[in-house]
Amino acid sequence: MKTEVLRATGITKYFYEPEKFQVLKGIDVQVNKGEFVALVGKSGCGKSTLMYVLSTMDTQYEGELVVASEKLNDWSQNQLAAFRNKHIGFVFQFHYLLPEFTVLQNIMLPALKLNRWQESEVEDRAYTKLKMLGMQDHALKVSAKLSGGQQQRVAIARALINEPDIIMGDEPTGNLDSYNTQLVFDIFKELTDVYHQSIIAVTHDEEFAAKSSRIIEMADGKIIH
Amino acid sequence: MKFTSLKLSAGIAKTQLLSKPRQTLVAMLGVTFGIGMFIALISMMTGLNKLTEDLAMTSSPDIRMYYDISPDRKSIAEFINPQGLTITHHQKPKNESLKVRNAKQIAEQIRKRPNVKGASILLNSQVFYNYGPVQLNGTIDGVDILEEDKLFDLTHKMKEGRIENLISNPDGIIMGTGLAKKLRAKTGDRVVITTPQGFTQTLKIVGLFQIGIGIVDNTRSYANLSTVQTILQKDKSFITDVNVKLYDYTKAKELAPVLQKDFGYKAEDWETANATLLVGAIIRNIITYAVSITLLIVAGFGIYNILNITIHNKMKDIAILKAMGFSGPDVRSIFMIQSLVIGFFGSLMGLIFGLVFSYLISLAPFNGGDIISITHLPVNFNPLFYVIGIVFGVATTAIAGYMPSRKAAHVDPIEILRG
Numbered sequence A: 001m002k003t004e005v006l007r008a009t010g011i012t013k014y015f016y017e018p019e020k021f022q023v024l025k026g027i028d029v030q031v032n033k034g035e036f037v038a039l040v041g042k043s044g045c046g047k048s049t050l051m052y053v054l055s056t057m058d059t060q061y062e063g064e065l066v067v068a069s070e071k072l073n074d075w076s077q078n079q080l081a082a083f084r085n086k087h088i089g090f091v092f093q094f095h096y097l098l099p100e101f102t103v104l105q106n107i108m109l110p111a112l113k114l115n116r117w118q119e120s121e122v123e124d125r126a127y128t129k130l131k132m133l134g135m136q137d138h139a140l141k142v143s144a145k146l147s148g149g150q151q152q153r154v155a156i157a158r159a160l161i162n163e164p165d166i167i168m169g170d171e172p173t174g175n176l177d178s179y180n181t182q183l184v185f186d187i188f189k190e191l192t193d194v195y196h197q198s199i200i201a202v203t204h205d206e207e208f209a210a211k212s213s214r215i216i217e218m219a220d221g222k223i224i225h
Numbered sequence B: 001m002k003f004t005s006l007k008l009s010a011g012i013a014k015t016q017l018l019s020k021p022r023q024t025l026v027a028m029l030g031v032t033f034g035i036g037m038f039i040a041l042i043s044m045m046t047g048l049n050k051l052t053e054d055l056a057m058t059s060s061p062d063i064r065m066y067y068d069i070s071p072d073r074k075s076i077a078e079f080i081n082p083q084g085l086t087i088t089h090h091q092k093p094k095n096e097s098l099k100v101r102n103a104k105q106i107a108e109q110i111r112k113r114p115n116v117k118g119a120s121i122l123l124n125s126q127v128f129y130n131y132g133p134v135q136l137n138g139t140i141d142g143v144d145i146l147e148e149d150k151l152f153d154l155t156h157k158m159k160e161g162r163i164e165n166l167i168s169n170p171d172g173i174i175m176g177t178g179l180a181k182k183l184r185a186k187t188g189d190r191v192v193i194t195t196p197q198g199f200t201q202t203l204k205i206v207g208l209f210q211i212g213i214g215i216v217d218n219t220r221s222y223a224n225l226s227t228v229q230t231i232l233q234k235d236k237s238f239i240t241d242v243n244v245k246l247y248d249y250t251k252a253k254e255l256a257p258v259l260q261k262d263f264g265y266k267a268e269d270w271e272t273a274n275a276t277l278l279v280g281a282i283i284r285n286i287i288t289y290a291v292s293i294t295l296l297i298v299a300g301f302g303i304y305n306i307l308n309i310t311i312h313n314k315m316k317d318i319a320i321l322k323a324m325g326f327s328g329p330d331v332r333s334i335f336m337i338q339s340l341v342i343g344f345f346g347s348l349m350g351l352i353f354g355l356v357f358s359y360l361i362s363l364a365p366f367n368g369g370d371i372i373s374i375t376h377l378p379v380n381f382n383p384l385f386y387v388i389g390i391v392f393g394v395a396t397t398a399i400a401g402y403m404p405s406r407k408a409a410h411v412d413p414i415e416i417l418r419g
């Protein structure tokens, strides 16, 4: 039986600057539990824009968005922030760790914000994620001192800490060399296969897309595949 | 906002502040300087104000009642011919006696009123002091010295001799130190007093007092009331002043008109009598507050700037925090906490700096010259200033930090993440 974790129906979006321009033209997307969905398409077709809508950070759109069985259209910014914290994990192209904080602190932050577990338990969980990603030796380093690939693995650990319903990535391997790209693939694959984690990620990488469970192809603001 | 969120925001704020210790310290020093100068200035200025006020208090009674020469008087021709046009050339004032009638009874009555600490009667006259070839202009107060002591605490202002010497010496005189110095007279010497009417009398100096204010110490002497009455060749009921001292001297301004109305003599409160002296206090207060507020505004702008730069540099972090689920208020509190911490610790250092600075000022030698006898600048270490200082400091940083923090709260993460 398939459980749906994300469903977007008829997502339409315009940009008004520099001139009126329809960037998303009635997009329907659906992601089930344990699925690894790759979003591909030519540069400028609207992939990132769609991801920001799905991630709840962008609220300027028309259409219906349901994540983890919650219809999110009319929620306030603060409610959406709390929702993201609990249900959605992010991995970006640039690693975006907080540079003054240690690796461990970076991973712990979303969980401390969620405030579901005691701080000591959050720390244990963070260590578990780090071990899973082979980064436990770097836990106490300041995050600015890590390599790009290492930072991206930390970002993945951070995305996982609150056990989100879905992980979203916008070109998570876009800034990595082939070795680290391979590493991130394998991690994503393991996450879906072993832990039944749902993932939707934008990618330009053919190989990456090929390893996913489903490919969605976009062109000019529409889904063509 | 929940306490745990606030605690988390505080943790993030702390890490960010500590990661840039120099910038944090510079921001704090801005506040430190502003508050420190405020403390030093206000301590010194109010010290001076308090000194002048104290001097005004000691040199004059809270309320002084006397016969006021009527300034304007109709000529007799105007009474006879009220309708007509009358011009009087070279009109002289009437020969009025300065006597306060029933002064003893008035003093008795005033003593029964609430808030009155004491009332004394005295006979004041202009005199010349002659000692050898020197002749000096001054005044003599004929008093009941014990009554006067109750009001002005003369006992503690005696430099030589004791006030009781006056009681045992009917022809004794207690002289201001400045006056004695000018006359080159010492305790035990005899000086000749000449009144404006031309009467003279030789009196023996039995003590020297110093109130600390030039115009008094250089001109005034105390003698027994009866002695002065004798010199002036007046009767035993001739009194020119009734002096009143209150428990709460701030009430003098209210009470003076009441006394004037009840007894029909001019009643002057100490503030009016010393208006010239006290005008300095008002100017000093204005300067203190103007300078302090300027310093605080400058410090406030410093914090505003530093916080703006910090937020500009932290755009990415703000975006990532928001993507992870931190709300606008969470982000705002992170930066508000930073400015409040800067404000609090900056002010705290400012209080210490201000305390040290005002202490150093109080140690610096300062010669008041002939006008006031002080050796050091008076400094007022009032704890209230320190409370005001920290409240001002934190309030300024809160205001300065609010705008940038609000801006941070409204950062749109997409714009930053899109790159």
Ligand SMILES: Nc1ncnc2c1ncn2[C@@H]1O[C@H](COP(=O)(O)OP(=O)(O)OP(=O)(O)O)[C@@H](O)[C@H]1O
Pocket (backbone or CB within 6 Å): A015, A016, A017, A018, A023, A041, A042, A043, A044, A045, A046, A047, A048, A049, A050
């Ligand atoms: N803030 C904006 N204002 C106006 N137009 C925008 C804005 N952001 C993006 N666009 C335009 O919308 C279109 C889609 O942009 P988007 O970033 O979603 O493309 P993309 O598919 O992610 O491309 P890439 O693969 O290069 O990242 C582009 O034509 C872009 O120029």
Ligand SMILES: [Mg+2]
Pocket (backbone or CB within 6 Å): A047, A048, A049, A170
């Ligand atoms: Mg993109």
